[in-house]
Amino acid sequence: MTGTYAYWIGTALLSLLYLASAATYIARTAWVRQALAGLGYPGYLVPILTGAKVLAVAAILSRASVALSDLAYAGMFYHLLLSASAHLGVRKPADALPAALGLVLLVVSFATQNIARGIPSPYAP
Template sequence: MFQLYAYWISTALLCLLYMASAATYVVKTNWVRQALTELGYPGYLIPILTTVKILAVAAIVSRINVALSDLAYAGMFYHLLLSASAHLNARKPGGALPAAAGLVLLIASFMTQNAARELASPYAPAAVEHQVVN
């Protein structure tokens, strides 16, 4: 039961983080463009990242295809690692905190997904069933 709650809470928070980020990219485009430029990235990444973030959330929440869901987890993992790395490299460690929180949520969601979903991922640990022995 703990794994079920851990999955849904971590997944909801991870998806909320990604959707808030995508919304920020849409609402504050100029601010995001300036922030990306300070990190050394081109501004044309904004619509690409916005689209990919929304699609990753849709793939994980809908889980139409397990392989696509696992690919979304992998993409989020690399995105969060690169985001944290870029902020640390630019000597802005405060900007790496959302990425670090996202990594924790991502790992928790990925590791507990088989306990909550009917179709199991071959890459996540199998759900553990506890038996009560009298």
């Protein structure tokens, strides 16, 4: 029972983090473009990342396909890892905290998914 709670709480918080980020990308596009430029990334990534974030959350929550859900977890892992690295690379460690929190939530969600979901992932412990 504890594993099920851990999965749903971790997954819900991870989903909220990603959906809040996507909403920020939509509501404050100019600010996000400027922030990405400060990290060395082009502004055209904003709509791509917005769509990817929403689709990743949909894939994990719906779990229409275990393979697609695992791919979404992998994409989120690399996105969060690169985000934290980018902030650390420009010497802004405080800005890397949301990505670090996201990585913790991602690990909790991924590691406990087979306990809470009917169809197990072959890659999760």
